[in-house]
Amino acid sequence: MVRARFAPSPTGYLHVGGARTALFNWLFCRKHGGRFILRIEDTDILRNIEGAERKLLDDLTWLGIEPDEGPDQGGPYGPYRQSERRDLYEAAVNKLLEEGKAYYAWDTPDELDVLRKAAQAEKRTFRYPRPATLPTKAEADRARAEGRPVVVRFRVPDEPITVHDEILGDVTFGAGEMEDLVIYKSNGWPTYHFAVVVDDYHMQISHVLRAQEHLMNTPKHVFMQRALGYEPPKFAHLPLVFNIDGTKMSKRDKHKVVRKAAKDLIKAGKWSADDVARIAQATSKAAEAWLDKADTELDMEQVTRLAASAGVVMPEIDVHDFKLSGYLPEALTNFVALIGWSPGGDREMLTRQEMVEYFSFDGINKAAGRFDREKLLAVNTTYCAEAKPERLLAAFRDWAACVDSSMKSLDDATLSRVIELCKGMRTLADVVSKAGPLFAPDDSIVFDPDAVTKILQKKNGQGYAMLEQMLPALESISAWTVSEIDGAIKGLAESAGVSMGDVAQPLRVAIAGRAVSPAIAESVELLGKEKTLNRVRLCLSRR
């Protein structure tokens, strides 16, 4: 029975890299009729973020990667949060302690730091110096009573080890290359390394698919599995995903972009450091530290405020970011599946079913891949073009609710019509950026100065002249239909001896405020007679 798991820690939104790991685990399970387990790795109580687990779960749901077992759905091997399985870790660590396979240690962080620095000065690789005779429990208790931080370290066997990876093949590590790692912290919680080993065993995990950054952890885990008498699962380490420039995709990228924008504005004299603090709603000290490259000084909400105010778009990093940008979950998953995996041949656009069908470790690459946003956009464009109208409508509603777009209040019929008129869209957000003004109040239309000069004022105000002539033509239309409106526009172009563009573009600027909108006759029809005439008059009055 195949049982694979995705095990995120609740520190924020789901990262796209994590989403790919989750997807591969899910695909692997579906392919082999196995069970996909979600386990929350929350052993670092300080790093856990309130509400993060919910966000993680919601993002997975949005992507269509539903666990078979997990905190929400339960299952026979629960609980599915590590914080609720402490007795298991305790029993395991006691066993190792009793057998002399693990031992107590109580060096302070400062003491360890001194040892590390000394090793570094001698150009030696630091490894924790295992004491010749292992401390007794009584000694550990005494140290604890004295206020020393008592941890438990795993006694790593002094022998080479070869672990087999389903993707990479055999990987060998020499004897003595790993130090005796901490498996129990002084605060009484197990470390990640220990909890994974214990949980994977108790949850009967058969395959561990995880990012390649964990490769070096594998021998440690296998040594522990042997020490505990567990049969190690099979391992498959997935290639990493980087930014297009080869850097790591991290939330730092967001800070970077916003910081640069803020600094540029300061340099241009438009902002001051105080403005940064005020806009972010942070202390001036925090703002200054942040400007000086301390990412941790401002949180994401504060940075988001700065980005909005500075008018910069932050790079999408988390699944939620892509959702907000208007990507379809099926497009995102298809795109992300193709980084580090190939279904073989020329196949590229795949349904989830096809992905399951073609999925295999053979198709997984060893080399790291890069996340090409241009390609994602192209994939999304294709998905938008091929999606059924109902799907697009549902996806748009989902998105509009998420970003709180004013267009979310439109009825289904109108919305479907608008979406249809926006075909060729690259993201759901394009619908709003293209057709949004048609649904805004007449007096909220902002005229794009460029469009005004280029289209209305040019050639001695020919655009305005066309609008003046358009007014009676539109007024006389009794049946407000696309064909009538189209006829009116064509008629005017012909009688005035100008091109269609010379008539349509001024009208477009009048009703939308800029040179872009859906097809003109359709836009006008959608707007309605009254509003159209109102907007044309309004535009002329601002001449």
Added chain:
RNA sequence: GCCCCCAUCGUCUAGAGGCCCAGGACACCGGCUUUUCAAGCCGAGAACCGGGGUUCGAAUCCCCGUGGGGGCACCA
């Protein structure tokens, strides 16, 4: 510094010794279409990191070099 992994167009990749003077997709460039934007259509350019082997034959196998990346926490 030590350990580990990797290496085909700018990017994602196909390719499991002859089917490859290397195929697809995105991007780019040129053109078409056109009442805007986007979309669409047609076309062009673009890669086997270097050096040694093995073999009748190497993008494919081996070695070395170079380059890129990851890991070296009481974080996961």
